[in-house]
Amino acid sequence: xxxTTTPATRPPRPSATVPGADGRRAVPxxxxxxxxxxxxxxxxxxxxxxxxxxxxxxYHLGFADADGRAITDGGGKAARPALAVLSAEAAGAVxxxxxxxxxxxxxELIHNFSLLHDDVMDRDxxxxxxxxxxxxFGVGPAIIAGDALQTLAHQVLLAGDERFGRRxxxxxxxxxxxxxxxQGQDLAxxxxxxxxxxxxxxxxxxxTGALLGFATSAGAILAGGDQRLIDGLEAFGVHLGxxxxxxxxxxxxxxxxxxxxxPAGNDLRRGxxxxxxxxxxxxxxxxxHRLARLLAAGEVRDEDVAQGLRLIEDAGGRDRAAxxxxxxxxxxxxxxxxxxxxxxxxxxxxxxxxxxxxxDF
Amino acid sequence: xxxTTTPATRPPRPSATVPGADGRRAVPxxxxxxxxxxxxxxxxxxxxxxxxxxxxxxYHLGFADADGRAITDGGGKAARPALAVLSAEAAGAVxxxxxxxxxxxxxELIHNFSLLHDDVMDRDxxxxxxxxxxxxFGVGPAIIAGDALQTLAHQVLLAGDERFGRRxxxxxxxxxxxxxxxQGQDLAxxxxxxxxxxxxxxxxxxxTGALLGFATSAGAILAGGDQRLIDGLEAFGVHLGxxxxxxxxxxxxxxxxxxxxxPAGNDLRRGxxxxxxxxxxxxxxxxxHRLARLLAAGEVRDEDVAQGLRLIEDAGGRDRAAxxxxxxxxxxxxxxxxxxxxxxxxxxxxxxxxxxxxxDF
Numbered sequence: 001x002x003x004t005t006t007p008a009t010r011p012p013r014p015s016a017t018v019p020g021a022d023g024r025r026a027v028p029x030x031x032x033x034x035x036x037x038x039x040x041x042x043x044x045x046x047x048x049x050x051x052x053x054x055x056x057x058x059y060h061l062g063f064a065d066a067d068g069r070a071i072t073d074g075g076g077k078a079a080r081p082a083l084a085v086l087s088a089e090a091a092g093a094v095x096x097x098x099x100x101x102x103x104x105x106x107x108e109l110i111h112n113f114s115l116l117h118d119d120v121m122d123r124d125x126x127x128x129x130x131x132x133x134x135x136x137f138g139v140g141p142a143i144i145a146g147d148a149l150q151t152l153a154h155q156v157l158l159a160g161d162e163r164f165g166r167r168x169x170x171x172x173x174x175x176x177x178x179x180x181x182x183q184g185q186d187l188a189x190x191x192x193x194x195x196x197x198x199x200x201x202x203x204x205x206x207x208t209g210a211l212l213g214f215a216t217s218a219g220a221i222l223a224g225g226d227q228r229l230i231d232g233l234e235a236f237g238v239h240l241g242x243x244x245x246x247x248x249x250x251x252x253x254x255x256x257x258x259x260x261x262x263p264a265g266n267d268l269r270r271g272x273x274x275x276x277x278x279x280x281x282x283x284x285x286x287x288x289h290r291l292a293r294l295l296a297a298g299e300v301r302d303e304d305v306a307q308g309l310r311l312i313e314d315a316g317g318r319d320r321a322a323x324x325x326x327x328x329x330x331x332x333x334x335x336x337x338x339x340x341x342x343x344x345x346x347x348x349x350x351x352x353x354x355x356x357x358x359x360d361f
Numbered sequence: 362x363x364x365t366t367t368p369a370t371r372p373p374r375p376s377a378t379v380p381g382a383d384g385r386r387a388v389p390x391x392x393x394x395x396x397x398x399x400x401x402x403x404x405x406x407x408x409x410x411x412x413x414x415x416x417x418x419x420y421h422l423g424f425a426d427a428d429g430r431a432i433t434d435g436g437g438k439a440a441r442p443a444l445a446v447l448s449a450e451a452a453g454a455v456x457x458x459x460x461x462x463x464x465x466x467x468x469e470l471i472h473n474f475s476l477l478h479d480d481v482m483d484r485d486x487x488x489x490x491x492x493x494x495x496x497x498f499g500v501g502p503a504i505i506a507g508d509a510l511q512t513l514a515h516q517v518l519l520a521g522d523e524r525f526g527r528r529x530x531x532x533x534x535x536x537x538x539x540x541x542x543x544q545g546q547d548l549a550x551x552x553x554x555x556x557x558x559x560x561x562x563x564x565x566x567x568x569t570g571a572l573l574g575f576a577t578s579a580g581a582i583l584a585g586g587d588q589r590l591i592d593g594l595e596a597f598g599v600h601l602g603x604x605x606x607x608x609x610x611x612x613x614x615x616x617x618x619x620x621x622x623x624p625a626g627n628d629l630r631r632g633x634x635x636x637x638x639x640x641x642x643x644x645x646x647x648x649x650h651r652l653a654r655l656l657a658a659g660e661v662r663d664e665d666v667a668q669g670l671r672l673i674e675d676a677g678g679r680d681r682a683a684x685x686x687x688x689x690x691x692x693x694x695x696x697x698x699x700x701x702x703x704x705x706x707x708x709x710x711x712x713x714x715x716x717x718x719x720x721d722f
Binding site: 049050052053113117120121139140141143144146147148150151152154155158159165166169170173174176177180181183184185187188206 | 410411413414474478481482500501502504505507508509511512513515516519520526527530531534535537538541542544545546548549567
């Protein structure tokens with residue numbers, strides 16, 4: 001059984017950082033391998049885009065600065081490509097990086113399409129410690145850049161192997177549809193007075209889980225793995241995504257500013273509906289009722305943030321989200337058992353799971 | 362040879378409507394057949410979207426009002442689906458509506474995805490005589506609705522027949538990539554002081570031509586038509602798209618407000634780079650130089666619009682765009698010859714061509 005370091009395994013502490021999110025642990029080896037395989041291909045694909053689209057995409061991916069000059073230290077952590085490569089390994093691919101490449105690239109493209117559009121919709125000014133693409137180039141170019149990345153993801157998968165590419169393409173489109181539905185739910189929740197924990201959970205499963213489910217099964221699909229394996233790997237990714245989201249929600253409330261790059265209690269200040277908050281509001285406890293009155297005003301004032309966090313905790317919201325993360329990691333491991341995933345691929349997937357649930361990615 | 366009714370065939374008249382755009386001609390029979398096949402499928406697909414996405418999409422497509430109540434008189438003219446159905450007919454499909462259906466639906470979805478995002482980027486308030494989706498539901502929901510339609514288009518094609526669905530999906534993705542590149546060029550032109558006629562033509566070929574090229578070949582691909590036929594049909598669609606764009610540009614300058622729904626000279630007032638304008642600016646004539654000075658200020662004042670239109674005309678911009686439309690229609694017809702398209706499918710395609718070049722669709 002995987003050892004998780006989510007908050008439920010420690011005594012609750014107000015305003016503490018979420019354990020495991022200290023930024024000091026080493027990156028799993030699978031990330032390094034996957035990034036080495038994916039990055040040259042991503043750079044090649046981006047280089048072939050029309051110049052007007054390319055400059056925005058290259059900036060967003062950390063390949064170039066705002067003036068188009070090449071920079072080398074950019075790029076994300078390649079968690080999704082790593083899952084895709086491990087998934088090909090689970091299906092017995094001799095050269096997993098090669099077999100999984102179209103899936104690994106496609107999932108990274110879809111992920112970045114969603115980030116580009118999310119930043120426009122949320123009017124976020126910063127991403128990966130740099131100004132967001134829309135704030136540098138404008139809303140229109142950022143929308144177009146996101147659109148182009150979605151298209152490119154489909155092109156990449158359909159350019160691959162005849163039979164498996166189509167199957168992978170169909171599953172990518174289905175996962176993307178769920179991700180977009182989740183974004184729609186997330187956005188709609190902002191203007192709804194009441195959102196239940198179950199609705200918030202479903203939104204997380206769509207918005208974050210579906211694409212991780214694709215990542216974790218894409219390599220096996222492309223390697224021609226059997227259906228039981230593919231389904232098990234996909235379920236692993238979906239549960240892992242929800243676990244990640246639960247931890248992310250906890251960080252958005254109790255994460256220290258040094259780790260999250262945002263002021264403590266940031267999500268509460270913005271009145272965001274998250275797993276801890278909706279759990280507290282639906283708890284039927286006195287603290288839950290007091291929280292509802294505090295949030296009824298919309299945004300929470302700075303001087304009320306500490307009280308709000310205490311109310312969520314007293315109403316059991318923090319604990320429930322932490323238990324959700326633990327339960328989802330356990331469900332992810334069960335899914336690997338059902339898919340009969342073992343050997344180095346299993347160890348690699350569990351290492352990634354421990355890593356991504358423990359910290360931001 | 363097809364008889365065109367583009368402006369070059371008539372003596373130039375200042376501020377006249379473009380002939381054929383009087384809204385009185387009958388809709389080609391292929392439109393009616395295609396719409397009857399496509400609309401129920403579109404309604405079914407939209408009905409299966411997540412509620413938060415569905416309400417925006419249903420409104421945009423004219424299936425529902427802003428409150429989600431069903432309305433029946435909505436929907437576009439189905440020019441693209443008609444081209445897809447005729448393309449299956451050209452490949453000898455016995456039931457062309459059925460064979461072409463995934464392609465006809467996918468192209469309509471991609472087209473509407475681009476409209477949703479274009480309206481956000483241009484901040485346009487009206488589309489098809491109704492408030493635009495973003496102006497009713499907000500920017501975020503409109504972006505998400507567009508994203509969802511792009512994804513759905515890929516799902517539709519990959520859910521179809523094993524071999525041809527993949528081929529059609531790959532060509533749809535390639536056409537969509539060109540369309541998005543064209544949108545990027547169009548947007549970038551706004552903030553560039555000089556844009557050549559050749560650049561404007563390339564932009565039109567990407568933005569409008571590529572997707573019409575897919576529409577006109579999709580049915581033949583899905584029907585398993587040979588490569589010569591597919592290529593000929595695709596070229597027909599691309600040229601038709603440029604011809605349509607040239608006429609649209611002429612309407613944006615000289616179209617009467619009753620036809621375009623916009624004030625006369627609207628594109629000039631906004632300083633938009635179009636085929637007539639860039640042709641005039643690049644003409645090297647005295648009128649072209651005077652036009653450049655008039656446009657140097659950015660937006661054109663109401664009292665200068667009539668003068669600006671006259672300068673474009675005196676510099677030969679109106680005539681060049683009109684000749685481009687004629688030439689492109691001729692090239693489209695040549696492409697049908699090369700693809701050996703004949704019989705009722707050829708007649709249907711020519712009827713659609715005459716219709717779409719003559720009026721807005």
